[in-house]
Amino acid sequence: MSDNVLFAMEAALNGVTVGIMYSLVALGFVLIFKASGIFNFAQGVMALFAALTLVGLQNGQIPFAPIINAAFGTSIHNFGWNLPSVVAIPLTVLVMIGMAWLIERIVLKHLVNQEPIILFMATIGLAFFLEGLGDIMWGAEVKRLDVGIPQGMSSWVDETTYNLFGYGFFIDTLSLYALGIAAVLVTGLVLFSQYTKQGRALRAVADDHQAALSVGISLRFIWVLTWSIAGIVALVAGIMWGSKSGVQFSLSLIALKALPVLILGGFTSIPGAIVGGLLIGVGEKLFDFLMQPVIGGATENWFAYMLALVFLLFRPQGLFGERIIERV
Amino acid sequence: MKMTTFAALLAATTGLAAPAVAQDLHFPMLNYRTGPFAPGGIPFADGYQDYLTLINQRDGGIGGLPIRMSECETAYNTERGVECYESIRGDNPLILQPLSTGITYQLIPRVTADGVPLHTMGYGRTSAMEGETFPWVFNYPANYWDGASVAINYLLSQNGDSLDGKKIVLLYHNSAYGREPIPTLESLAASNGFELVLIPVDSPGQEQSSQWLQIRRERPDYVIMWGWGVMNAVAIQEAANIRFPMDHFIGIWWSGSENDVVPVGAGADGYTALTFHGVGRDYPLYDDIQTYVVDRGMAAGNGDQIGSAVYSRGLYAAMLAVEAARTAQELAGHAQINAAEMRAGMEALSITEERLAELGLPNFSAPFDVNCQNHGGGGAAMMQQWDADTQTWSLITDWIQSDRTLIGELATADAAAYATENNITPGCL
Numbered sequence: 001m002s003d004n005v006l007f008a009m010e011a012a013l014n015g016v017t018v019g020i021m022y023s024l025v026a027l028g029f030v031l032i033f034k035a036s037g038i039f040n041f042a043q044g045v046m047a048l049f050a051a052l053t054l055v056g057l058q059n060g061q062i063p064f065a066p067i068i069n070a071a072f073g074t075s076i077h078n079f080g081w082n083l084p085s086v087v088a089i090p091l092t093v094l095v096m097i098g099m100a101w102l103i104e105r106i107v108l109k110h111l112v113n114q115e116p117i118i119l120f121m122a123t124i125g126l127a128f129f130l131e132g133l134g135d136i137m138w139g140a141e142v143k144r145l146d147v148g149i150p151q152g153m154s155s156w157v158d159e160t161t162y163n164l165f166g167y168g169f170f171i172d173t174l175s176l177y178a179l180g181i182a183a184v185l186v187t188g189l190v191l192f193s194q195y196t197k198q199g200r201a202l203r204a205v206a207d208d209h210q211a212a213l214s215v216g217i218s219l220r221f222i223w224v225l226t227w228s229i230a231g232i233v234a235l236v237a238g239i240m241w242g243s244k245s246g247v248q249f250s251l252s253l254i255a256l257k258a259l260p261v262l263i264l265g266g267f268t269s270i271p272g273a274i275v276g277g278l279l280i281g282v283g284e285k286l287f288d289f290l291m292q293p294v295i296g297g298a299t300e301n302w303f304a305y306m307l308a309l310v311f312l313l314f315r316p317q318g319l320f321g322e323r324i325i326e327r328v
Numbered sequence: 329m330k331m332t333t334f335a336a337l338l339a340a341t342t343g344l345a346a347p348a349v350a351q352d353l354h355f356p357m358l359n360y361r362t363g364p365f366a367p368g369g370i371p372f373a374d375g376y377q378d379y380l381t382l383i384n385q386r387d388g389g390i391g392g393l394p395i396r397m398s399e400c401e402t403a404y405n406t407e408r409g410v411e412c413y414e415s416i417r418g419d420n421p422l423i424l425q426p427l428s429t430g431i432t433y434q435l436i437p438r439v440t441a442d443g444v445p446l447h448t449m450g451y452g453r454t455s456a457m458e459g460e461t462f463p464w465v466f467n468y469p470a471n472y473w474d475g476a477s478v479a480i481n482y483l484l485s486q487n488g489d490s491l492d493g494k495k496i497v498l499l500y501h502n503s504a505y506g507r508e509p510i511p512t513l514e515s516l517a518a519s520n521g522f523e524l525v526l527i528p529v530d531s532p533g534q535e536q537s538s539q540w541l542q543i544r545r546e547r548p549d550y551v552i553m554w555g556w557g558v559m560n561a562v563a564i565q566e567a568a569n570i571r572f573p574m575d576h577f578i579g580i581w582w583s584g585s586e587n588d589v590v591p592v593g594a595g596a597d598g599y600t601a602l603t604f605h606g607v608g609r610d611y612p613l614y615d616d617i618q619t620y621v622v623d624r625g626m627a628a629g630n631g632d633q634i635g636s637a638v639y640s641r642g643l644y645a646a647m648l649a650v651e652a653a654r655t656a657q658e659l660a661g662h663a664q665i666n667a668a669e670m671r672a673g674m675e676a677l678s679i680t681e682e683r684l685a686e687l688g689l690p691n692f693s694a695p696f697d698v699n700c701q702n703h704g705g706g707g708a709a710m711m712q713q714w715d716a717d718t719q720t721w722s723l724i725t726d727w728i729q730s731d732r733t734l735i736g737e738l739a740t741a742d743a744a745a746y747a748t749e750n751n752i753t754p755g756c757l
Contacts, residue, residue: 010541011541018537077632140361140367141371143590144591152569170540172537244562245558245562245591246558246561246592247591248367248561249366250365250534250558251558253534284538285541289541296528297528297538298529300535301530
């Protein structure tokens with residue numbers, strides 16, 4: 001095989017792993033949109049907030065320390081202990097569930113029956129609020145996130161591909177873990193929605209709010225449930241991306257990568273989020289590999305949106321999305 | 329008699345009613361404490377503000393006049409930066425330091441028209457070092473082209489004064505900032521016989537696997553990085569992932585802070601970067617910062633950034649602004665200087681070893697002078713290296729001088745083109 005073919009295969013393989021990372025972010029959007037019709041602008045910030053909370057808990061950081069110190073003239077920053085990840089992650093999950101409950105109580109409850117654009121605007125406000133809250137609670141400095149997932153070149157992939165092709169492919173071990181975690185997450189979500197009472201209620205609300213209410217399903221409970229699950233998915237995305245780059249405020253921008261994934265996969269399909277992520281990931285890596293000698297690289301940011309634009313022209317509901325038919 | 333009394337009363341009343349003339353020196357701060365680039369913006373802003381607070385608290389200001397600080401949040405957004413400028417331009421600002429090349433490019437024509445000095449230390453438009461074309465813009469003590477030249481001079485020293493046949497990658501933020509060193513590096517590649525490979529990274533740079541796959545394929549001898557924000561940490565992580573030797577990876581000074589290496593952990597050990605000031609907090613001035621600012625509860629941050637790379641840079645920027653104001657007061661013969669007098673002070677600035685020692689910053693900076701023709705200072709920088717065990721930067725070289733002959737030629741050509749485009753007749757004010 002020629003070098004260029006091998007390089008293209010390596011790029012495509014990396015595209016698969018990167019695409020899964022995009023899918024992890026897109027999943028949170030899908031869950032909320034499917035259950036409530038809300039495009040949650042705050043999903044990226046939720047990933048940031050979850051990662052900040054996790055690192056803060058791991059490091060024993062005192063939340064709101066700058067405000068406490070300014071108000072009381074103290075100089076406290078740390079509890080003096082470190083929490084292991086097995087404790088800090090469940091605690092962060094609890095924080096995300098608490099946040100979902102508060103969002104329902106303070107924001108969503110008052111916006112029942114409002115136009116989708118109103119709910120969308122509310123999530124924009126929520127994004128700004130959460131970003132500011134994360135800053136005040138945990139500080140804006142870059143933090144190292146280590147939950148024990150190894151990083152670096154996968155020797156197994158390197159050796160296997162070298163034995164097969166005479167050229168060792170590079171794959172980040174973290175990305176391989178992301179593949180496994182995404183598989184577990186999607187399986188868990190599917191099992192939850194198919195085989196549990198709450199999951200079936202969630203699907204009922206997704207199908208028809210009015211009908212679900214008429215058979216006694218609590219819309220408010222479902223919203224708390226949905227936002228809690230989206231919060232947990234945000235935590236997973238925050239862990240994976242935060243392990244790559246450290247936890248910093250640009251983490252919220254990963255949401256920008258999820259939007260073309262959603263357009264491709266459809267806003268209401270969990271498998272669509274995975275397939276969309278893979279298409280974007282593989283597409284952008286191959287495009288960059290092929291076009292870099294011609295146009296100089298840095299194509300990834302706009303390629304994903306260009307691909308999404310093409311899809312919008314021919315299949316606006318995405319690959320797996322529900323076709324919207326409105327009677328006039 | 330009645331008229332005299334009336335006149336006296338009128339005079340007294342008029343005097344009372346007249347607007348109070350501000351007896352202070354306005355140092356506005358265009359900061360970014362929010363947004364994706366806040367981790368770099370916050371320590372710079374803290375260092376800048378803490379130094380000015382120190383001058384007020386310890387010395388009672390400059391020449392007996394207190395420094396008035398005002399803060400405007402730009403979020404590293406060019407439009408917001410321009411809005412900030414518009415909001416303070418009528419309030420006698422003495423100096424602007426926006427810490428953004430994008431904002432700098434937008435402000436250059438505005439400050440030139442309004443007569444407000446702009447100092448872009450180690451960033452901004454490099455050819456602004458040509459003072460006769462850019463009389464209101466200063467970029468001492470070093471600029472991007474100096475950085476590129478110093479990096480190559482360092483590599484020459486590591487390779488027996490020859491880079492012939494070597495391959496060097498420039499991994500750059502795909503923006504006005506990141507593209508600044510390209511002309512210099514292309515010239516240096518031609519004169520030194522190395523191959524230059526340009527690899528852009530779109531902002532913010534959270535995902536760089538394509539770039540690092542390409543670097544892995546290219547097998548360069550060295551990688552020079554022109555990054556900012558999250559791009560730096562991700563690049564260093566990716567370099568560690570592909571097992572690229574860290575001591576062959578050189579960042580510009582904006583890619584050489586704790587924020588860039590701490591998230592990578594042990595993988596960042598040995599990473600090198602340029603710096604145009606000292607590292608750490610082992611300088612007498614930091615004791616004063618602790619005593620007069622932190623211990624009095626007046627620190628801009630919570631005190632944990634003191635001595636970090638970007639904090640020290642912010643402090644250095646403030647120190648140079650204060651020294652320029654002192655020079656301006658001496659030249660003007662009075663303390664209440666205006667923007668034009670401040671500009672004259674900046675143009676006559678002289679930073680000597682003796683003065684640095686007096687300030688409590690011995691050897692913190694290379695000595696340099698500014699004059700009408702040269703607004704760019706000396707152009708020297710050092711190399712620093714990260715130790716992941718001790719979590720500290722260490723200096724691994726003495727001052728390395730940039731190739732000011734080459735840079736002067738490039739800057740002159742660029743400034744001449746700018747002057748032609750904007751109908752500017754170069755000359756000293």
